[in-house]
Amino acid sequence: MTTIQRGPRAAQAQEQVPAGQRPRRAHRGRRGGVDPRFAALAITAITLGLWALTGGLTGLAAGTTGALLAVGRVAGLLAALAALGGIVLTARPRWLERTVGLDRLLGWHRVTGMVAAFGMLVHIGATLAASGGLGGLWSALLDLLGTDWYVAALVAAVIFALVAGLSWRRIRSRMSYETWHAVHLAGYLAIALALPHQLVSGSTFVGSAVARWWWVGLALVTAGIVAHARLGGIVAAVRRPRTAVAAVIPEAPGVASLVIGGPGVEALAARPGQFVCLRVLTGDLWWQAHPYSLSAVPRPGALRLTVKALGDASTRTLAVPVGTRVLLEGPYGVLTIEQAQGRRVLLIGAGVGLAPMRALLEACGPEQEPVVIARASTQADLPLGGELDLLARQRGGALLTITGPRSQFPDGNPCTPQALRRNIADLTDRAVFVCGPAPLQEAIVSALIEAGVPRAQVHAERFAW
Amino acid sequence: MQELMRRAAPGLAVAGAALSVVWLFDPALQPDATAGATTATGFPSPAQADEGDAEEPTGTQPGEVADPPAEGAAPGTAAAPQEADGSDCSTAQAVTGDPVMTRWGAVTVRATFAADGSTCDVTAIAYPDGDPHSARLNAMAVPALDAAALEVGVDFDAISGATYTSEAYRASLQSILDQR
Numbered sequence: 001m002t003t004i005q006r007g008p009r010a011a012q013a014q015e016q017v018p019a020g021q022r023p024r025r026a027h028r029g030r031r032g033g034v035d036p037r038f039a040a041l042a043i044t045a046i047t048l049g050l051w052a053l054t055g056g057l058t059g060l061a062a063g064t065t066g067a068l069l070a071v072g073r074v075a076g077l078l079a080a081l082a083a084l085g086g087i088v089l090t091a092r093p094r095w096l097e098r099t100v101g102l103d104r105l106l107g108w109h110r111v112t113g114m115v116a117a118f119g120m121l122v123h124i125g126a127t128l129a130a131s132g133g134l135g136g137l138w139s140a141l142l143d144l145l146g147t148d149w150y151v152a153a154l155v156a157a158v159i160f161a162l163v164a165g166l167s168w169r170r171i172r173s174r175m176s177y178e179t180w181h182a183v184h185l186a187g188y189l190a191i192a193l194a195l196p197h198q199l200v201s202g203s204t205f206v207g208s209a210v211a212r213w214w215w216v217g218l219a220l221v222t223a224g225i226v227a228h229a230r231l232g233g234i235v236a237a238v239r240r241p242r243t244a245v246a247a248v249i250p251e252a253p254g255v256a257s258l259v260i261g262g263p264g265v266e267a268l269a270a271r272p273g274q275f276v277c278l279r280v281l282t283g284d285l286w287w288q289a290h291p292y293s294l295s296a297v298p299r300p301g302a303l304r305l306t307v308k309a310l311g312d313a314s315t316r317t318l319a320v321p322v323g324t325r326v327l328l329e330g331p332y333g334v335l336t337i338e339q340a341q342g343r344r345v346l347l348i349g350a351g352v353g354l355a356p357m358r359a360l361l362e363a364c365g366p367e368q369e370p371v372v373i374a375r376a377s378t379q380a381d382l383p384l385g386g387e388l389d390l391l392a393r394q395r396g397g398a399l400l401t402i403t404g405p406r407s408q409f410p411d412g413n414p415c416t417p418q419a420l421r422r423n424i425a426d427l428t429d430r431a432v433f434v435c436g437p438a439p440l441q442e443a444i445v446s447a448l449i450e451a452g453v454p455r456a457q458v459h460a461e462r463f464a465w
Numbered sequence: 466m467q468e469l470m471r472r473a474a475p476g477l478a479v480a481g482a483a484l485s486v487v488w489l490f491d492p493a494l495q496p497d498a499t500a501g502a503t504t505a506t507g508f509p510s511p512a513q514a515d516e517g518d519a520e521e522p523t524g525t526q527p528g529e530v531a532d533p534p535a536e537g538a539a540p541g542t543a544a545a546p547q548e549a550d551g552s553d554c555s556t557a558q559a560v561t562g563d564p565v566m567t568r569w570g571a572v573t574v575r576a577t578f579a580a581d582g583s584t585c586d587v588t589a590i591a592y593p594d595g596d597p598h599s600a601r602l603n604a605m606a607v608p609a610l611d612a613a614a615l616e617v618g619v620d621f622d623a624i625s626g627a628t629y630t631s632e633a634y635r636a637s638l639q640s641i642l643d644q645r
Contacts, residue, residue, distance in 0.1 A: 059566065066566045131568055131629070143628055144568075148493035155483045162479070182476030189480050193487060200493075201569060206595035287469050 036096060040085055043218065047077055050211040054204045065130045072126030073203060079119025080198060083160075083191050084222045086112035091229035098334060102461070110167075117164035120157055149196040156194035163187045188226075195219060233277065233329035234289075240264035245280075245324045246302060252376075252383040254309045255352055256318045257295060260326060261302040270331035272297045272359035273433070277329040278305065280317050288313055289329055293435075295355035295384065297362045306355035306383060337363040339459045340431035344368050345397075346424060348415065348444055350375040350436030351383070358384045360433055361391045370397040371424055375414050375436065378403055413443040417451035428452045434460040554585035560644060561590070562637035569593035572633035574614070576641050587614040587638065592630060602627050610634045618642070 048056075051074050059070030089096070089109040097105060131140035144150045166172060166183055198215065199205050205212045246261035258278075270276060277289040290313055295306035309315040337345075337360055345368045349357035354374055364370040372392050376382040382401060389399045400423060406412040420427055432453055434444050441460055448458050488494055557577035564571040570593030577585040589607045593599040606627035613621035619639050623631035 062566055069566060069568065127568070139628075145490075146492055149491060151491035152487045152493070155486050159479065159483055178472045179475045182473060183479055185476050186479040186483070189483055193483065196493065201599070203570065203595075206599075207570075284468065 036100060044078070044081055046214065047081060048074065050208065050214060051077055051204050054207050054211060056204070068126045068130035069203075072123050072130060075119045075126060076123035076198070076202070077204065079116045079123055080191075080194065081218075082112040082115035082119060083187070083194075084218060086116060087188065087191065088222055088225050091226040093225055093229040094332075113164060113167060117160060120160055124157060147197075147201060149200050152193040153197040156190040156192075159186050159190035159193070163190065234279075234327070237279070237327040237329045240267045240328070243268075243326055243328055245320055245322055245326060247322060248318060248320075251306060252381050255383040256307055256309070258292070258305045258307055258318070259302055260305065260328065263301065264328065265298060265301055265303050268298075268303070268328050268331060270294055270298055270303060270328075271336050272363040273335040273337065273356050274331040274333040275356070276303075276305070276331050278317070279327040279329065280320055281325040281327065282316075282320060285313060285316060285320075289327075290314060290317070291332070293333075293356040294331075294359045296359055306352060306358070308352035308383075333461055335360070335433060335435075335459055335461050339433070340364075340368065342367075343431040343457070344426065344429060345370045346373070346427070346430040346432045347371070348373040348375075348432065348434045348436070350440050351381070353435035353437070353441070354382070354384055354388065356435050357433060358388055358391070361388065361395070364395050364397075366395045368395065368397075370395050371430075372397065372399045373415065374399060374401045375440075376401070376403055377405065411443065413440065413447060415444045415447050417447045420447060420451045428454070428457075431457050431459065434458070554579050556580060557585040560641050562644075563640040564591065565633040565636040565640075567593060567629040567633045569599045569629065570595060572630055572637050574634055574637040574641060576614075576638070578645070582645075584615060584618075587611055589634060589637075592634075603630055606630055607634075614638055 056070050056074060059066040059073070061067070062070075086109050089105050089112060092102065092105060100108075127144075128137050128140050131137075131143065145154065163184055163186065166175065166180055172180060199212060205215055241263035243260050243262040243264040245258060247257075247259040249257040249259065251257055260278075268276070272294055275291050275293040277291050279286060279289040292305040292307050294303055296304040298304075307314055307318060309318050333356075335356060345360070345364055347357040347361055347370060349355075349372070354376075357372060357374075361370050361372060370392055372388050374382055374385065374388060379385070379401070382403070385399075385401070392399045402414045406414075410416060424430070427448075428451070430453070432448055434441055434448070436444065445458055445460050449455060554577065557579050559575055559577045562574040562576070564573040571591055572589055572593070573591040574587060575590045576587045579585050588611050592603050592607050594603055606624045607630065609624055610621065610627075610631060614634065619635050619642065621631075621635070623635075
C-alpha cells in the first residue's frame with residue numbers, strides 16, 4: 001500500500017499495472033484456501049464438458065462446416081468465461097485479494113482480457129466462415145443480424161474490441177486515465193449484451209436445460225460477486241453510524257493528518273497498517289473515494305489518516321471544514337503487525353508512506369525493537385518525524401532518517417543491500433514492512449531480498465485503487 | 466459536479482450509443498419481428514437467389530405429383546397425396562437423408578418413394594427448433610419446404626429468413642437422391 005499516491009489520477013492509475021514495472025509477486029501474507037485457479041479450471045472443464053455433450057465433439061467430425069461451428073462455439077464459450085472471470089478479478093473481492101494478492105489479480109485480469117478478446121475473434125471468424133459457404137460472408141452476417149439478439153452481440157463485440165484495443169499498452173499510455181477507465185467500464189455492458197444471444201441460440205444451451213441453468217447460474221454468481229465487491233463497501237459505510245472530520249492537523253509541507261471522529265469509527269474496526277477509502281460528503285467530492293492509510297492506532301471514537309495533497313481531490317479534502325460528514329469504506333489491506341509473527345521489526349517508509357509505518361510502529365511491542373528507516377528529501381519534508389522517533393525509542397528501537405536529493409543514491413534507491421546490512425545487524429531475522437511510491441517500494445523490496453531477507457518476511461502492499 | 470460529468474462522459478457516450486443501436490436494430494426488440502417472420506411463410510417466396518439457382522420452380526421430380534398440400538398446413542404437413550394411379554404410396558419405402566448441420570442445429574429429411582420410384586412424401590424429421598426464434602421460423606418454413614420439395618425436388622428456392630434451414634434441407638434431400 002502506498003499512501004504516496006494521492007491524486008485521483010495517480011492513485012487510480014495504479015489500477016492498471018504500469019508497463020514493465022510489475023513486481024513478480026506481491027510480498028504479503030497469503031491465507032490458505034483453495035487456489036482460485038482450480039475453481040476457474042473446474043468451471044472451464046464443466047463448460048467444455050457441456051459443449052462436448054451437446055454436439056461439440058460430433059460437430060468437430062462433421063465436415064468443415066461442422067468443425068468450424070464447433071470451434072466457433074468453444075471459442076465463444078471460453079471468451080465468455082474469461083470475460084466473467086476478468087470482471088470478478090478486477091472487482092477485487094476481498095477473499096480473492098487475500099488469497100492471491102493484488103498484483104497477481106491484476107496480472108490475471110490482463111490475461112483473461114486477452115483470452116476473451118482472442119476467443120471472441122475466433123468465435124466470430126469461425127462462425128461466419130462456417131456460414132460463408134452458403135452465399136458469402138456478407139450475406140451470412142446479414143442473416144445472423146436478422147436473428148434475435150445478434151445485433152446486441154455484434155455491439156458487444158465492438159465494445160469488447162474497443163476495450164481491448166484501448167488497453168493495449170502503447171495506446172493506453174497515450175490516453176487520460178478517465179477516458180480509458182470510462183470506456184473500460186463499458187465492458188460490463190458488453191458482457192450483458194452478449195449474454196442473450198448465447199442463451200437464445202447458442203447450441204450448447206438451447207438443447208440442454210442443465211447447460212442453460214449452469215450458464216445463467218454462472219452469470220448470476222458473477223454479478224453477485226461483482227456487485228458485492230464493488231458496492232458492499234459503500235453500503236456498509238452508509239449503514240455505519242455517523243463519522244465526521246474532527247480535526248485537520250498539518251504535518252509537513254503538503255501533508256496533513258485528518259482526524260475522523262464519531263461512533264462509526266468503532267464499527268469500522270480498522271487496524272494499524274490498514275487503509276480506508278474516504279468519501280467526503282461535500283457537493284464536489286461525494287462521488288469519489290480515495291484511499292488513505294491510518295497513521296495511528298485507532299482511539300475510541302476517533303482515527304487518524306495522514307494525507308498528502310498530491311491531487312485536486314486530496315487538496316480539497318484537506319481544506320474541508322471540521323464537522324464535514326465522511327464515509328469510511330473498508331478497512332482494506334493486510335499489512336498488520338500480526339504479519340511479523342512476533343519477530344523483531346524493520347519499518348521502511350518514504351514520504352507519506354511513513355503513515356502506515358507510524359501506525360504499525362505504535363502497534364509494536366518492546367520485544368520487537370522496531371527500527372524505522374524514514375526517507376524524505378529534506379528533514380522538513382519528513383512527516384510524523386517526532387512521533388516516529390519517540391515511539392521507536394519507547395520500544396527499544398531507533399529511527400534512521402535518510403534525506404538528500406534522490407540523485408545521490410545509486411539508481412535513486414537510498415536502501416542498497418550493502419547499506420541495509422551495514423546499518424541493521426540482525427536484518428535477515430527481522431520482519432520488514434515497506435511503504436512508498438511504487439518504483440521505490442519495488443526497488444527496496446528487491447534490495448531486501450538481495451540482502452538476504454527471506455521473501456516471506458518482506459511485507460509490502462500495492463495500493464488497491 | 467462538472468468534474469463528475471466530464472469524467473463520466475466517455476463511458477456514457479459509449480453506453481448510450483451501444484444501447485441505441487441495440488434498441489433500434491436488434492430483431493428481438495422490434496415489435497414487428499414476429500410479423501416479419503410470418504410473412505415469410507406460405508409458399509417459398511421468390512427471394513434469396515443467393516447462389517445462382519434462380520431457376521424457375523418448373524422442374525419436376527420424377528414421378529407425378531398431384532395437387533401440392535395446402536401451404537402452411539398443419540405440422541407434419543405434406544400428408545402425402547394418396548392417390549394410387551400406378552404408384553402405390555401405401556407400400557412406399559422411406560429413405561432418410563444425411564443430417565446436415567446448420568448454425569442452429571441439424572436438418573434431416575426423409576422421403577418416401579412408391580414402388581415405381583415416384584415420390585410420395587418429403588418431410589423434415591429433424592430441424593432446429595430448440596430456441597424460440599428457430600422454432601417460430603421453422604414452424605412456418607419447414608412445411609413450406611416440405612411442400613416445395615415434393616413439388617420440385619432440390620430446385621426449390623430458399624425461404625427468405627430461413628436460408629440456413631433451406632440450404633441444409635436441400636443438402637439432406639440431395640443425399641437421399643444420391644442414395645437412389
